[in-house]
Amino acid sequence: MAVPILWRDPAKIFGCCLNIKPFKNIFNVILSHLSEESRDYLKIQGIDVFKEIYHQPLFNYISFWKCLDLCFLDYMVALTDIEENMKYILGKKILKLFINSDSKFFSLSISELQYLNILGTEQCFSEIEYFYSDNNANSNILKGLAKINTSIKKLEFYIMYIDDDDHGIVRLIEVQKSLKEVIFRNSRGTNETYCKLLENSLITYADSVQYLRIDWKPITEFLSNFVNLVSLDLMDHSYDYFKTWNNLEKASFPLLKFLKSERVPPWVLANLIKNTKGHLIKINIFNYQDVDDGRLIKAIYQNCPKLNYLRLQLSNEYVSDFESLLINCQFLFKLDIIGMDNFNWNKLFDILTKFSPINLYKFTFSAFNYGGLKLESLKLFLDNWNERHPVLLEIHSGDITIRDLMKKYKTKGVIKEYVLSSDEWLYIQMDY
Template sequence: MNSSYERPLFDYISFCKHFNINEIERIIKTVDKKSKIKIIKDEIYNLFINENTKFTHLYIPYQFDRQLHLIPGVDKCFSEIRFLSCNAKINLNVLPGLIEVFKSIRELELSIGASNNKYEIIRLIKTSKNLVKIRLLNEYYSERSYCKNLEQTLANHADNILYLKLTKQPITNFVFLLFLHLEKLLINCKDLMGLYFNFDNSYLNTYVHWDNFFETLAKSSPINLFRFKFQLYEAPELKSLKLFFDNWKGRHPMLLQIIQDKDNLNFHAINTMRRYYDLIEKSKAEGIVKKYDDNLNGITFKDFEWIQSK
């Protein structure tokens, strides 16, 4: 029996916004006839990359080597890419041509290996004027010289970075430089409605001077900012939190969440957080705190969830 196929009523691919090459490569590997793989690849990439498609999110797999910038229509297709996920071991033939195409990238998710990381990624960061959100996913033994160069580049972009996630202790002190820009961030970003601070490793905690940090937060936060979430390796002393509340008097009552790192949830940490309760109840009565939650009862939170789910 012959199979018949009808042309789709819509050009569904033109509605796609996420181009996940990891999944495409995985599917192609299931093809039995290896002699047909090159033809199939050409057809698939030409089908997705052309002047009729515009992606906003691009996911490039480890050691991917296809020169996407040579495909006709790629300039228009990738002109609105704002999220890029890739590995620092990306093939040298891939990125140089794409750097000129990526004009609007705002988010970068970068996996860093133990060796053979490519410096073209650092060049991309240097030339990206709109990059505000970065996630660095390091292997346990990442290439030290590469990480140092990358961190220095990020330090030079401290004015622009609004979100930074690290999975390994930095080599340089560039995280400290980012703290110096907190006041500038609060003053310039008038539309901020909530902040999530992730200090869930001992390295970051050593750079936080809590009195100065809370004072800056209370005095420089825009009027609509009253939602705060702190994920901590080690909770600050009671006196620092009291300073925060004292400086917040007269402002919109805050929604506050404090999440203690589970691996460091020892007797001292639990005792410190329980001593918060009397201060917080007093602050609620004074109209400083509207709602407070923590994770001592094992309840979890979503990143930007301000009212705790039950």
């Protein structure tokens, strides 16, 4: 049983590995499936990558591969020590091992692969439920998929560059029948024409889509149609932070449970939270330019009685409002606070020890400026927390002397486990 499970989706298991050795080992197993005829052909082309391949595999491991990540395969080909034009030839041969009359995939990830041919492979991709692509992919491949697949439930698309003429992804979206989760990533400034096309392509699925992420300010009022959203993730990559967010004003999300945002103004989020119906259980917010002016934290404690996780930036001016939040959000069990500027940690810690709900014991504290979280402040917090549930504590601060304090209070039983990092910015970037 272990072999089919491990080989169902190797990219998921090894895709984040920093060591290239596992990639090479998997690649050697893949190469071992090539026939003698294919090996001879590659050698004639000047491609000899079989030095570590000794015998045919015991299993047809590739037959267990149900989640086809061509980005993963392309990366392994890229690791070979052969010329670029040879990598193209090798990639085509390897792809034939995966795509044949016996193949059936439920997940497909593609990128800039010019040698993928959908024609004649209908049976392989007709039941895909997860699809990832970026706009480096050949638009004709996406249009080809649109002719054979209507079963995608989760779709992820990454805008790598601006291209007004790339309508392949729009066509693929338009033919789907079971779409529930959509992720639009964007690493570039907003192209309103292109983003508007993507927004309009989703309107048909307003009733079925429950999980949505978009990395730009909404160009249209399309979000006002998505009344069944359970999760909303907003990120703004534009350079005009204060540009109007009017297209969110009419949006109401009565079923929303998860809200995540980056670079979205606090007052926009406050209005959005007011238009939920008290079902939010997780809020994760980070802004580079702005901290709350009081409206956001008030909207949270007035409209989120079921909240169990909160990540938020705090400034000194509104830290007192945290008392109301702790009193009204009695289901909180994890709190992630980013202190801005010369944040008064003593005041926050005093409020936490006096008003924290009984289930709140997981904390992450990050000082936005190095050295902002002092040893004395943390010691006071831990001393006053002594009679409560032992805490799980994650600290991001420039004060390296905190480590000894963590060890001491773990021995005392006040801290159950802890993580300490001096790199606040790494934390902020990676957490998102």
